[in-house]
Amino acid sequence: MTSVPQTTIGIDFGTTNTVVSMTHGDGPATLVRFPTTGGEIFAFRSALSFHAVMGANGRPNELVTEAGPWAIEAYVEDPLETRFIQSFKTFAASAAFTETKILNKRYLFEDLLADFLLKLKAHGGPAMETLPPRVIVGRPVTFAGGNPDETLALARYEAGFRRLGFTDVRYAYEPVGAAFFFARQLRQDATVLVADFGGGTSDFSIVRFERHAGKLRSTALARSGVGVAGDAFDYRIIDQLVSPELGKGSLYKAFDNRLPIPQRYYTAFARWDQLALLRASKDMRDIRALERTAMEPEKIARLIEVLDDNHGYALYRAVSALKEALSSQDEATFRFEAGSVLIEKTVRRTDFEGWIAPELKAIETAVDQALERSGLGPDGVDRVFLTGGSSFVPAVRQIFLRRFGTAKIESGGEFESIASGLALIGREPDLDLWSEKARLPV
Incomplete structure (x- = not known):
């Protein structure tokens, strides 16, 4: 009998927001919340700020880094003296992006990611004080950019996440994470199309869920994606x-x-x-x-x-x-x-x-690609789960209503579904079916 991991963690590193979810034993996935002056949040803005503190000689002698809403506050307060970076996930797969300089200090993509993750961990408080060795990280089906290099992006991800202390970094497709979140609602076998709309990418996966001996089993059938979204x-x-x-x-x-x-x-x-x-x-x-x-x-x-x-x-x-x-x-x-x-x-x-007609057309084409790759027509899909901020845009929803009809469309957990699903994937007995191991040596 396969034992359930004591703790699993899923991190949805998004273009606009980053969400963290954890499971403990066989309990549900719960979101990590971050206390702010305006109340607790779980959607942590994917942003960084770098502010130079000047010494008595008039030269910068310290670089203060912040992330999330604290980065926005620092930037709005002093925009000319603060270097602000958001949506940096869009550069992950770009070979053209090699480095940026901040006050004459060289930053690679993985340096930016590591600084962001370390600040996220610090703001997470006790919930993130002790982390498990393994993390399931969400990744888009298609990375943003004109000619995205997937291998480069995942290598950069791993270098950044390892600096948080993880020794086993695994990647799962973001819509597959959302599918695991949605599968909790299923009471019978179903083929599910998951559409995940982020800030930089729109991703689609078709997954078959079946119950065997009381346990839910899943089979990935197809996926597609496009580098346009909100x-x-x-x-x-x-x-x-x-x-x-x-x-x-x-x-x-x-x-x-x-x-x-x-x-x-x-x-x-x-x-x-x-x-x-x-x-x-x-x-x-x-x-x-x-x-x-x-x-x-x-x-x-x-x-x-x-x-x-x-x-x-x-x-x-x-x-x-x-x-x-x-x-x-x-x-x-x-x-x-x-x-x-x-x-x-x-x-x-x-x-x-x-x-937004050009973007809608690109999204529509990607949906059709997922169906074609699965070998299914719209009638072969039992449920459609829409998640992410742009899933609220009526013209986006119409793409699915035209193909599948109102009865099949469901939505919910627009900002939490991926992270929670990733944490649940971390409990799967055969992780290789749902995630891929990082490529870099330990």
């Missing part, structure tokens, strides 16, 4: 509603010519934390000069204020509020107010769905 939706909103009010698409005068404002000034809006880097770049001098020659100088003035006064986080929150409102309403008001900048527009859900 972050891409955010950028479409900003590109349509905000950037034109900050000068995108307008003109400036150069001698006798009228030229378009350079598009590169607006690419930084894909992630709000990048705006401070634009503020500190040589492009800022050119942006200030544009206010004098722009055909619509008031728009460039707004752009300068957004950058100078660090309004990026306020913009991110306004975009999130609009997405949430459009999930339940056919029409909502987008309102971004910060300093003297006010952008307020009515947005119809159909407008938003038009903006």
Whole structure:
């Protein structure tokens, strides 16, 4: 008889949030919670901040690192003196990303990941004080990026997680983790399609669950994924509603010519934390000069204020509020107010769905790939479990409603399902069926 591990731990290292879940003996999976001034949280923001403490000689003599909501607080309080990094998971599989320098200190991806995990552990308190030797880490089906290197990403993951003290690092597909979480509800054999929508990737797995001698057994049938999700939706909103009010698409005068404002000034809006880097770049001098020659100088003035006064986080929150409102309403008001900048527009859900049409198409294609690889048609799938923040977007749900019908669709545990499922996988007697062992030597 196979004994149940005393403790298992699953970590869903996400693009936007990281969630940790643990089991003790044969008990349920429980989330690790982090105490903050605003109350306990379990979704720990996947963000890092580095703040230089100046010595008496005017030079930095200490680098203070923070993570999660504490990193956001440090950045909002002092954006120009704080290096803020979020969504760094999107660089995991990029061979083009070799290192970044922070106050002349060289950081590899695994250094960033290790610093983040160590801070997460510290904020986890007694629950994370003593960790088991093995960890089940979630991984996307398809890593984000144009040409993702899966082997590189997993090697970087392992190097980072080992610094937390784990000696046995295993990876399980994120939607498979969600499937284990969902399987607790099953009362009969079923083939389940799990769709997991994160910040950077959308992943799909088809799993067969069957009961034998009272125990639930599972067989993985197919998986697919695509490197687009919630972050891409955010950028479409900003590109349509905000950037034109900050000068995108307008003109400036150069001698006798009228030229378009350079598009590169607006690419930084894909992630709000990048705006401070634009503020500190040589492009800022050119942006200030544009206010004098722009055909619509008031728009460039707004752009300068957004950058100078660090309004990026306020913009991110306004975009999130609009997405949430459009999930339940056919029409909502987008309102971004910060300093003297006010952008307020009515947005119809159909407008938003038009903006994200390329992403919806990519998601739809990946769903069809999973079905094709499983050898099943929609009728062969008994249940569909949707999880992750973007599963609330009606146009995303419609992809599944069209194929499978309302009766088969279920959702829940949008932010906890993967981590809890990973912890449950850690109790499986044959881990090789559900996870892969890290490739690096001990």
